[in-house]
Amino acid sequence: MFDKGAEAHRQDQPRLSVVAGAGPDTAEALLHRTALGEDDAFAALYDLMSGRVYGLCLRIVRDPAQAEEVAQEVLVEVWRTATRFDEHRGSAAAWITTIAHRRAVDRVRSAQAAGDRERRAAAESAEPEYDSVAETAAGRLEHRQVRRCLKTLTELQRQAVTLAYYGGHTYRQVASLLDAAVPTVKSRIRDGLIKLRDCLEVSR
Amino acid sequence: MSEDVHTLVGAWALDAVDADERARVERHLDACASCAQEAAELRETVARLADVTVAEPPARLRENVLAQVRRTRQEAPAARPGEAPAPGPVADLRRGPHRSRRSPRLRLALGAAALAVAAAFAGVFATWAVMQQPAGEGERIAAVLEAADAEVSYQEAEGGGRVTVITSEALDQGVVVVADLAAPGPDRSYQVWLVEEAGQVSAGVMDPGDSSATMLVEGLGDTLLVGVTNEPAGGSAEPTLPMVADVALPA
Ligand SMILES: [Zn+2]
Numbered sequence: 336m337f338d339k340g341a342e343a344h345r346q347d348q349p350r351l352s353v354v355a356g357a358g359p360d361t362a363e364a365l366l367h368r369t370a371l372g373e374d375d376a377f378a379a380l381y382d383l384m385s386g387r388v389y390g391l392c393l394r395i396v397r398d399p400a401q402a403e404e405v406a407q408e409v410l411v412e413v414w415r416t417a418t419r420f421d422e423h424r425g426s427a428a429a430w431i432t433t434i435a436h437r438r439a440v441d442r443v444r445s446a447q448a449a450g451d452r453e454r455r456a457a458a459e460s461a462e463p464e465y466d467s468v469a470e471t472a473a474g475r476l477e478h479r480q481v482r483r484c485l486k487t488l489t490e491l492q493r494q495a496v497t498l499a500y501y502g503g504h505t506y507r508q509v510a511s512l513l514d515a516a517v518p519t520v521k522s523r524i525r526d527g528l529i530k531l532r533d534c535l536e537v538s539r
Numbered sequence: 540m541s542e543d544v545h546t547l548v549g550a551w552a553l554d555a556v557d558a559d560e561r562a563r564v565e566r567h568l569d570a571c572a573s574c575a576q577e578a579a580e581l582r583e584t585v586a587r588l589a590d591v592t593v594a595e596p597p598a599r600l601r602e603n604v605l606a607q608v609r610r611t612r613q614e615a616p617a618a619r620p621g622e623a624p625a626p627g628p629v630a631d632l633r634r635g636p637h638r639s640r641r642s643p644r645l646r647l648a649l650g651a652a653a654l655a656v657a658a659a660f661a662g663v664f665a666t667w668a669v670m671q672q673p674a675g676e677g678e679r680i681a682a683v684l685e686a687a688d689a690e691v692s693y694q695e696a697e698g699g700g701r702v703t704v705i706t707s708e709a710l711d712q713g714v715v716v717v718a719d720l721a722a723p724g725p726d727r728s729y730q731v732w733l734v735e736e737a738g739q740v741s742a743g744v745m746d747p748g749d750s751s752a753t754m755l756v757e758g759l760g761d762t763l764l765v766g767v768t769n770e771p772a773g774g775s776a777e778p779t780l781p782m783v784a785d786v787a788l789p790a
């Protein structure tokens with residue numbers, strides 16, 4: 336009988352909860368275990384977060400080989416500094432994403448400083464097809480929510496925030512790209528982010 | 540001047556400041572509880588912008604990272620008050636006044652992160668593009684994923700890979716993600732079954748030779764398990780046991 340066969344084969348299995356902070360498989364729990372030096376927890380954390388880390392690095396540095404290098408630095412830094420994560424100060428996803436963004440931006444700016452524009456321009460013209468890959472299960476869900484919320488910003492707010500975040504530009508560079516006044520861009524970035532914060536909160 | 544620093548917190552959260560400004564903002568965050576609170580919230584918000592850039596890294600990255608980690612020593616735990624704080628934006632974020640509870644906002648962002656985690660567990664980043672679904676199905680799949688009551692269950696399959704099921708009781712629908720199973724063998728197909736007390740029905744047969752697929756299941760009814768079996772190409776009327784995976788759905 337099929338049901339018995341199924342029963343015999345059945346194992347207790349972990350259920351992944353979508354409730355914040357619950358269960359043994361959250362990024363927070365894995366990061367805490369990583370801080371205790373548990374390799375397997377780190378490997379699981381890698382599986383959860385590497386797509387996020389690599390994808391963000393790729394979007395910012397634009398060159399797959401460099402993105403891979405930066406992502407490796409980031410993920411090793413997560414291991415190295417996991418002892419310093421404090422969940423009272425924010426989520427593990429945000430903590431890791433922050434490290435990734437900072438490292439990727441550092442890479443782009445040092446490349447700019449080194450006058451390495453050629454390679455960057457070449458990489459930029461050959462944009463990889465990661466957008467279609469990013470259209471994934473929950474990825475799509477998040478995607479929609481963020482896009483929907485970005486649409487609630489004014490044009491200037493949205494451009495300023497996205498140029499700064501995905502382009503790795505400073506707010507001064509953003510101002511010159513948009514041909515807008517520097518203090519205006521600075522303010523629009525802040526009130527744009529506050530609006531985004533409120534929108535993401537409301538819709539979840 | 541402090542007015543100026545306050546408005547800089549947004550640009551700081553985006554890493555869109557230069558080194559001097561960063562230092563200035565971070566000094567201020569040490570001293571100003573309301574800015575520290577805002578900074579933490581904006582960092583959390585900004586991290587959500589990375590939701591749309593997820594991409595699967597090359598497989599070798601995993602090996603390289605894990606190998607480097609094996610020979611990398613971890614830092615000592617965070618500095619206590621009075622000790623020099625660690626450099627870097629993340630450490631700085633944590634230096635704000637201690638808050639005993641996470642704010643609702645942070646909690647909400649975490650919920651979203653947990654969903655991203657669910658997707659990562661599904662192992663679908665490479666294999667599933669909703670765009671490739673038949674017309675209309677992508678939208679219906681998205682509706683399940685966006686359902687307020689969506690729950691995620693998964694199981695590692697015999698022989699490797701993973702089967703993830705996202706269900707919405709309200710919609711009476713589920714999404715089954717079969718990812719990276721072992722090759723089924725020549726002229727074999729994986730077949731997905733909905734199992735309930737009374738027996739089972741086929742939910743669909745994967746293309747011969749395929750080891751990854753995503754399908755929408757309508758009418759979950761009293762389904763207890765989603766099972767996957769290895770069958771002759773084109774599928775069978777009855778499942779061939781043992782099952783490769785049997786994912787128990789939420790009760
Ligand atoms: Zn302040």
